[in-house]
Amino acid sequence: MKFFVDTADLNDIKELAATGLLDGVTTNPSLIAKSGRNFLDLVAEICEVVDGPVSAEVAATDFETMLKEGRKLAKISPRVAVKVPLTPAGLKVCKALSTIGTMVNVTLCFSAAQAILAAKAGASFVSPFVGRLDDVGTDGMGLIAEICQIYKQYPSFTTEVLVASVRHPMHVVEAAKLGAHVATMPPSVIRLLFGHPLTDKGLAQFVADWQKTGQTILG
Numbered sequence: 001m002k003f004f005v006d007t008a009d010l011n012d013i014k015e016l017a018a019t020g021l022l023d024g025v026t027t028n029p030s031l032i033a034k035s036g037r038n039f040l041d042l043v044a045e046i047c048e049v050v051d052g053p054v055s056a057e058v059a060a061t062d063f064e065t066m067l068k069e070g071r072k073l074a075k076i077s078p079r080v081a082v083k084v085p086l087t088p089a090g091l092k093v094c095k096a097l098s099t100i101g102t103m104v105n106v107t108l109c110f111s112a113a114q115a116i117l118a119a120k121a122g123a124s125f126v127s128p129f130v131g132r133l134d135d136v137g138t139d140g141m142g143l144i145a146e147i148c149q150i151y152k153q154y155p156s157f158t159t160e161v162l163v164a165s166v167r168h169p170m171h172v173v174e175a176a177k178l179g180a181h182v183a184t185m186p187p188s189v190i191r192l193l194f195g196h197p198l199t200d201k202g203l204a205q206f207v208a209d210w211q212k213t214g215q216t217i218l219g
C-alpha cells in the first residue's frame, strides 16, 4: 500500500519524505489557501522533494479552462498528477490528459458509479472521500470495499484507489485490508501510525536493561 501525505506544508513533506516511507503527495485548493504559498512555485518545490506522484488540482470547473490549467500543471514536472473534480467536464479533461500520458487524479468521488466513470476515463487515481462520507452518516469504508471489488473484476481498469479524507489510523488499516492501493493522510495521521504504548514501554525496558550490561555495541 502506498502512503501519500495530504498537505501543502513543505516542512511536513520534507520531514515525512526523510522517513523513506512517503510515496507521494496530494494537495487541494483548501490546503493551498492554508499554506499561503504561490501554487505553481509550491508544486515545483514539492516535486523536487518527493520521489512520487504529486497531485495538483485545477481551479476552474469548465472543460476548456480545466484542460489548459491541467496542461500547465503537468508541465511543472512529470511527477504531477493533475487533480480534476468528478464532473462530466472533469472526466472529459481526465480522458484528454490521460490519453497523452499525463497522470490524473479524479477527486471528490462519493459513489461506486462515479469510480467506474473515473476508471473508464483513464484516471491514474480515483479519490473517494471516506471521512466526509462518515461525517454525514454514510459508510465511507463501505464505498472503498465496493470500488475495490468492482475494479478487481476488470483487469483493464488500471486506476488506483486513493483513499482520501482519512481521519484516523483505522481508516488506513481498513483500507489496506480491502486492498486499496493508496491512502493519503494528513501528517498527523501518518505520525499516529507509528505509535503504540507497548512499543514505548518495551523500548524503555530494553534501554534500561541494556545499560545494566555496561556494554556498547560500537565500542
Ligand code: G3P
Residues within 6 Å of the ligand: 006, 026, 027, 028, 129, 131, 132, 164, 165, 166, 184
Ligand atoms: O485532499 C482531499 C481529501 O483528503 C480532503 O480531506 O479532511 O478535507 O475531508 P478532508
